[in-house]
Amino acid sequence: MESFKIAIFCWESLYAERVGGLARAATHIAETLAQRHEVHFFTRGWMPDQTINDVHYHYCKPQGNNIVEYCNSMSLAMVDNFHQFDQNQKFDCLHFHDWHAVQALHILQDRNTILTYHSTEYGRNGNQSGDWWEYREISGKEWYGGLIAKRVTAVSAALKNEVMQLYNVPDGKCDVIPNGVVPHQFRAEIDAGEVKRGYGIHPYTPLILFVGRLVYQKGPDLLIAAMKNVCQNYRDAKLIVAGEGNMRAFLEEQTRNLPVHFVGYIPDSEYIRLLNACDLVVIPSRNEPFGLVLLEAWSAEKGVVASNVGGLAENIDAFVDGVKVEPSPDALAWGMNTVIDDPSRAMTLGKWGRKKVDRRFLWGPIGEKITEMYSHVVA
Known part of the structure; x- marks a missing residue:
């Protein structure tokens, strides 16, 4: 060549x-x-x-x-x-x-x-x-x-x-x-319980992770609204929101009585720790042309609940390597509850996602x- x-x-x-x-x-x-x-x-x-x-x-x-x-x-x-x-x-x-x-x-x-x-x-x-x-x-x-x-x-x-x-x-x-994606950059052998404890979270508590800009396109408001439903089923569930954007003040106001922790911008090293410690990654975008976070979550063998839009819809095979839902609070809550209810399913989704990375996204x-x-x- x-x-x-x-x-x-x-x-x-x-x-x-x-x-x-x-x-x-x-x-x-x-x-x-x-x-x-x-x-x-x-x-x-x-x-x-x-x-x-x-x-x-x-x-x-x-x-x-x-x-x-x-x-x-x-x-x-x-x-x-x-x-x-x-x-x-x-x-x-x-x-x-x-x-x-x-x-x-x-x-x-x-x-x-x-x-x-x-x-x-x-x-x-x-x-x-x-x-x-x-x-x-x-x-x-x-x-x-x-x-x-x-x-x-x-x-x-x-x-x-x-x-x-x-x-x-x-x-x-x-x-x-x-x-x-370079998958080995996002997979780390860490003590998930220790990472959770660092954020004041019990090691056995279901930890949900959102990473992205806090803007309308990425749908963090939809995720916050969905958490109200999730907490009715899993009172100990916690959500960490990593990222900055013009919606942050509004979102923080919406989460006064919810178990949501805003950590702002975090360095890659902390992102990798959280990615490997969490139990579920949620991508609630209203519009997502591709969605690099999906590949990063799969590289860490994490289960994903994502909006059925754009590149996310193309790349996820429903209930094989991820759960696809409409970008609405009720649909996101259903998807999150479904995965949290069966931890083995989350692990299986993540492992199949990792295999897809090797086949299509190197x-x-x-x-x-x-x-x-x-x-x-x-x-």
């Missing part, structure tokens, strides 16, 4: 500015490709350029009064950095992730460009912010990026359909290439699909 010189444009990475799951996905894509290709990663950061795991990171320091101005500034700085390493147009493929660097895509549109959608602004906010100018600007950039990129990929068939409907991206222009085979897509773009 031929070797390419690849430029990746993404506003976050694991080793500098990090916001959400996009950092993990883009970084692992870069590191997987770097095993066979020369990879340069253009992103934000406040440190000197560096090379990590054979990926060459080039940082910029954008500024702006709002997210749109900030990302335009970032795009221009990325292009300046790119030109320093593009003598005689040596880069074969330019791979952009999400809308943040679309201005850079615009400037470099005559090259072999790929845009990967990890989500859409509509998916993130639905009709909640349709009147905000930022919503319209970001949606416009997502449309324009899909129009000018030579090739488009989406992380699930559901997201592909979404961008086709929203932005008129032709079916033949868009590939589905899923995210992956980065090596996914990297080969990306390389094959590059070959078609370059040809």
